[in-house]
Amino acid sequence: MIEALRLTVNGDTQEIGVPSHYTLLEALRYVLGYTGSKQGCDKGDCGACTVLLDGQPALSCILPVQEAIDREVTTVEGLAGPDGPHPLQDAFDLTGAAQCGFCTPGILMSAASLLQRNQSPSNHEIREALSGNLCRCTGYTKIFDAVEIAARALRENRPAAEVVRA
Amino acid sequence: MKLEDFRGRQADSAASEEELREALEREFQVIGRRLRRTDGMSKSTGRTLYADDITLPGMLHAKILRSPHAHALIKSIDASAALELRGVHAVVTGADMPVPYGIIPWTRDEYPLCVDKVRYIGDGVAAVAAIDEDTANRALDSIEVEYEVLPHFLDPEEALERSDTPIHEPHKPGQNGNISKKVHLEFEDVEKGLADSDVVIEGEYYFEGTTHTPIEPHCAIGYFDPSGKLTVWSATQVPHYLHRELARVLELDVAKVRVIQPPVGGAFGGKSEPFDLEFCVAKLAMITARPVKILYTREEVFYAHRGRHPMLMHYKTGADRHGRIKAVDATTIIDGGAYSSFGLVTTYYSGQLITAPYQMESYRFDSTRVYTNKPCCGPKRGHGSVQPRFAIEVQLDKIAEALDIDPIELRRRNFIGTNTRTINELRITSNGFLQCLEEVERASAWKSKHRKLDYGRGVGVAGSCYISGTNYPIYPNDMPQSAVQLQVDRSGRVAVFAGASEIGQGSDSMLAYIVAEELGVPLDYIRILSADTDLTPVDLGAYSSRVTFMCGNACIDAARKIKKLVCEAVAEAWNCKAKSIMLAGGWAFKAEDTAQKMPISEAFNLAEAKFGALGATGSYNTPKDIHGTYRGGTIGSSPAFSFTAHVAEVDVDPETGFVEIHKIWIAHDCGRALNPLLVEGQMEGSVYMGAAEAIMEEHIFKETGLHNAPSLLDYKIPTSLDTPEMQSIIVESIDPEGPYGAKEAGEGPLHPSIPAIACAIYDAVGVRLDRLPFSPPRVWAAIRERGRQEEAGELSPWKSPPISVPLPATGD
Numbered sequence: 001m002i003e004a005l006r007l008t009v010n011g012d013t014q015e016i017g018v019p020s021h022y023t024l025l026e027a028l029r030y031v032l033g034y035t036g037s038k039q040g041c042d043k044g045d046c047g048a049c050t051v052l053l054d055g056q057p058a059l060s061c062i063l064p065v066q067e068a069i070d071r072e073v074t075t076v077e078g079l080a081g082p083d084g085p086h087p088l089q090d091a092f093d094l095t096g097a098a099q100c101g102f103c104t105p106g107i108l109m110s111a112a113s114l115l116q117r118n119q120s121p122s123n124h125e126i127r128e129a130l131s132g133n134l135c136r137c138t139g140y141t142k143i144f145d146a147v148e149i150a151a152r153a154l155r156e157n158r159p160a161a162e163v164v165r166a
Numbered sequence: 167m168k169l170e171d172f173r174g175r176q177a178d179s180a181a182s183e184e185e186l187r188e189a190l191e192r193e194f195q196v197i198g199r200r201l202r203r204t205d206g207m208s209k210s211t212g213r214t215l216y217a218d219d220i221t222l223p224g225m226l227h228a229k230i231l232r233s234p235h236a237h238a239l240i241k242s243i244d245a246s247a248a249l250e251l252r253g254v255h256a257v258v259t260g261a262d263m264p265v266p267y268g269i270i271p272w273t274r275d276e277y278p279l280c281v282d283k284v285r286y287i288g289d290g291v292a293a294v295a296a297i298d299e300d301t302a303n304r305a306l307d308s309i310e311v312e313y314e315v316l317p318h319f320l321d322p323e324e325a326l327e328r329s330d331t332p333i334h335e336p337h338k339p340g341q342n343g344n345i346s347k348k349v350h351l352e353f354e355d356v357e358k359g360l361a362d363s364d365v366v367i368e369g370e371y372y373f374e375g376t377t378h379t380p381i382e383p384h385c386a387i388g389y390f391d392p393s394g395k396l397t398v399w400s401a402t403q404v405p406h407y408l409h410r411e412l413a414r415v416l417e418l419d420v421a422k423v424r425v426i427q428p429p430v431g432g433a434f435g436g437k438s439e440p441f442d443l444e445f446c447v448a449k450l451a452m453i454t455a456r457p458v459k460i461l462y463t464r465e466e467v468f469y470a471h472r473g474r475h476p477m478l479m480h481y482k483t484g485a486d487r488h489g490r491i492k493a494v495d496a497t498t499i500i501d502g503g504a505y506s507s508f509g510l511v512t513t514y515y516s517g518q519l520i521t522a523p524y525q526m527e528s529y530r531f532d533s534t535r536v537y538t539n540k541p542c543c544g545p546k547r548g549h550g551s552v553q554p555r556f557a558i559e560v561q562l563d564k565i566a567e568a569l570d571i572d573p574i575e576l577r578r579r580n581f582i583g584t585n586t587r588t589i590n591e592l593r594i595t596s597n598g599f600l601q602c603l604e605e606v607e608r609a610s611a612w613k614s615k616h617r618k619l620d621y622g623r624g625v626g627v628a629g630s631c632y633i634s635g636t637n638y639p640i641y642p643n644d645m646p647q648s649a650v651q652l653q654v655d656r657s658g659r660v661a662v663f664a665g666a667s668e669i670g671q672g673s674d675s676m677l678a679y680i681v682a683e684e685l686g687v688p689l690d691y692i693r694i695l696s697a698d699t700d701l702t703p704v705d706l707g708a709y710s711s712r713v714t715f716m717c718g719n720a721c722i723d724a725a726r727k728i729k730k731l732v733c734e735a736v737a738e739a740w741n742c743k744a745k746s747i748m749l750a751g752g753w754a755f756k757a758e759d760t761a762q763k764m765p766i767s768e769a770f771n772l773a774e775a776k777f778g779a780l781g782a783t784g785s786y787n788t789p790k791d792i793h794g795t796y797r798g799g800t801i802g803s804s805p806a807f808s809f810t811a812h813v814a815e816v817d818v819d820p821e822t823g824f825v826e827i828h829k830i831w832i833a834h835d836c837g838r839a840l841n842p843l844l845v846e847g848q849m850e851g852s853v854y855m856g857a858a859e860a861i862m863e864e865h866i867f868k869e870t871g872l873h874n875a876p877s878l879l880d881y882k883i884p885t886s887l888d889t890p891e892m893q894s895i896i897v898e899s900i901d902p903e904g905p906y907g908a909k910e911a912g913e914g915p916l917h918p919s920i921p922a923i924a925c926a927i928y929d930a931v932g933v934r935l936d937r938l939p940f941s942p943p944r945v946w947a948a949i950r951e952r953g954r955q956e957e958a959g960e961l962s963p964w965k966s967p968p969i970s971v972p973l974p975a976t977g978d
């Protein structure tokens with residue numbers, strides 16, 4: 001059955017028709033064309049599909065699309081704005097934290113939410129915040145570096161590249 | 167419009183004169199620097215399009231029906247009800263594609279869909295294309311398959327003994343059809359070596375299988391256009407081999423098949439051969455005249471497998487009283503799963519690749535790969551050699567202890583050296599292993615820790631070597647293993663067409679760094695177009711750690727051809743010698759006078775005016791005189807070997823058996839780090855993966871042959887909380903044949919993880935774990951057994967103070 005509903009994704013509110021059994025991930029990828037959020041397992045195990053729901057990380061692959069009605073959905077495509085990439089994105093690029101990059105969109109969303117809550121997270125706090133996102137390429141080391149660099153860039157209000165050089 | 171308007175603006179950001187003078191002092195401008203990747207920002211902004219992100223107009227979705235039996239004959243398949251469902255467009259079965267395939271041309275024993283027999287739970291028997299996945303799934307439910315169930319084998323030792331219902335037809339009449347491959351090789355007299363030894367250690371090791379678990383599931387799309395051309399997009403590591411196999415199996419003109427490999431979301435060897443989905447999307451596209459996509463579920467990724475082979479390894483190692491290795495005698499049974507895959511190579515690798523970095527006076531191995539009714543094993547990061555490396559390194563630790571020699575010192579004494587041959591005649595050129603040992607010894611403060619830490623904490627060391635590509639291609643031919651084509655635009659933008667597969671390891675970036683180094687253009691003036699068989703010259707694929715070495719060399723070859731033309735054209739304009747022209751920092755300039763310079767795009771324009779369109783091809787082929795002179799001596803041969811040493815430090819909780827990896831120090835000789843940031847990324851990714859195999863991962867099956875845990879929840883890979891602390895130390899031995907001296911870094915660094923952790927556990931609590939993984943129940947049981955032996959006076963307490971923990975309750 002097709003259901004008409006209104007979703008707000010990356011600031012745009014749109015009316016869409018979706019099969020009523022769709023998850024938010026399916027609506028994003030198949031209906032709205034936001035392919036940035038990835039499907040790694042479709043079961044809530046890997047975190048590749050993580051988006052922000054009113055600023056909180058959520059696994060879009062196990063979230064019925066109806067749950068997103070009247071809430072702000074942010075995907076990785078919504079992190080960068082006209083002023084350029086989010087400091088996290090820049091820091092990931094600088095440190096080589098995205099190898100295959102398939103986990104990256106989900107990890108960025110968990111990290112973005114962490115940095116909103118906590119401006120100077122410790123290594124352990126970063127590990128905890130990312131513990132629902134599996135990465136199979138990096139061993140996570142460069143990802144931790146990137147989040148720390150982005151946190152400093154945000155705190156000190158300067159580009160991530162300067163933080164790395166310093 | 168003036169010519170200048172067409173030139174790029176790289177001069178705006180080009181190097182200053184002072185920077186150019188500094189550049190003259192440096193050997194490299196780009197190589198060796200911690201630069202961004204070419205694809206980093208598109209990945210971080212979620213813009214990279216992976217296979218499943220591609221949608222074509224009118225695209226259908228297909229699903230594969232999989233066998234519920236581990237071993238059965240297919241008596242009949244009735245898909246008529248499925249075809250009648252609304253939204254179903256086509257059904258194919260084995261009968262539609264009866265040509266067998268396989269990555270190794272001599273062992274083609276798989277069909278796109280099973281023809282008359284299924285060999286594991288998950289084997290594909292039919293595929294349905296429908297308007298969406300839900301419809302396709304419903305259609306699968308209505309396909310009737312009649313099976314005649316056969317006895318199945320899960321244990322390779324049992325399969326080896328029984329030939330009554332063989333999994334495959336025997337290779338030769340009278341043979342057991344369950345034997346996939348047997349290799350027996352002996353170098354020098356092992357019996358004599360053992361007899362002459364002062365100490366002989368015998369051990370049996372078991373490596374439980376593990377799987378790759380890329381976060382991206384396999385995905386492929388097929389499209390057959392009305393003019394008869396097939397295009398397949400696939401998350402593959404081997405577009406060239408896939409191209410060949412698609413044409414062969416589907417009986418198409420190979421020139422009318424195009425394979426496009428989008429960026430791959432992780433592979434680790436798990437996508438390095440054709441899979442059922444690629445044939446199915448192609449065939450279904452041919453039948454329906456519509457694009458067809460298949461995306462594996464996570465469960466199907468576990469069935470596709472091709473992961474690390476379980477191996478049962480029996481080792482006898484002899485040494486003289488100084489610890490020098492006199493003999494190694496290895497017997498290995500390899501559990502291959504249902505098909506051959508790369509098994510022929512795996513069987514050789516299980517013996518061929520442990521003959522460095524240590525000198526051995528005699529060596530023999532006897533390896534047998536056996537079919538079982540489980541998903542097929544194949545190449546996983548460190549193909550075929552991670553398992554025996556575990557065995558041999560732990561053997562060395564036991565020898566060191568028996569002789570009371572420090573295990574690092576023992577390894578030093580056995581160092582094989584540079585520019586030499588191993589006992590099985592593999593050519594070794596550059597070799598930084600000694601430095602690797604030194605680096606981890608110092609960084610870990612080894613001398614103050616080994617056998618000196620408190621009970622429960624310990625350190626262990628291990629070393630290894632790995633190939634930088636295989637010296638011979640999978641199908642015999644004399645053509646280059648890798649090639650690159652460059653095209654230069656008048657703006658100064660350089661396009662690189664390369665068959666190399668970007669699977670996350672950074673191969674696109676590596677090519678860009680090389681072009682930037684050679685031609686002096688800024689990195690953002692370089693475009694990489696990779697892995698499209700219609701556009702790019704052949705590269706054999708992202709396997710066996712070959713891409714940097716081979717495609718890198720091909721790229722240097724192409725770039726230098728263009729560089730020569732550009733320098734000649736500029737020299738002519740300036741009336742000087744071509745060899746005084748330098749290309750760097752966005753300029754062509756004169757070495758003797760950096761003030762004399764022109765933007766690089768202007769230099770390209772001069773060359774184009776003088777020589778015509780500016781482009782070049784470059785290629786690389788391996789030297790053909792470096793392999794062993796015996797049958798099988800080509801397998802294991804490589805143009806260069808990387809070397810690695812690890813020290814692992816662990817905490818073992820004697821009450822729970824839980825092992826926590828405190829830290830791993832990794833020193834890896836990658837020849838030269840083209841970008842140290844990416845080399846570290848490969849080292850850390852490898853080590854994390856190895857550490858997980860040591861303590862967590864277990865690819866196991868229920869008695870029925872059903873996978874025990876085909877999900878990312880149950881098959882445990884490390885999260886950010888589990889990953890150990892790592893310190894990467896890059897060692898550069900500057901290989902004489904590698905691109906700028908580079909060798910591999912993507913697989914070698916994994917090898918020592920497991921034995922280093924095993925030896926660290928021994929150092930911590932005095933128990934040898936010769937069976938993987940070192941899970942809490944196993945560690946706990948071993949500690950308890952040691953406690954019993956200590957109480958009985960058979961062993962003295964491990965370290966001081968003696969064990970104060972009470973023995974855990976027996977419960978039996």
Ligand code: FES
Binds near residue numbers: 038041043046059
């Ligand atoms: S795809 Fe949602 S958690 Fe894996």
Ligand code: FES
Binds near residue numbers: 099102103104
């Ligand atoms: S970068 Fe590949 S899974 Fe994280």
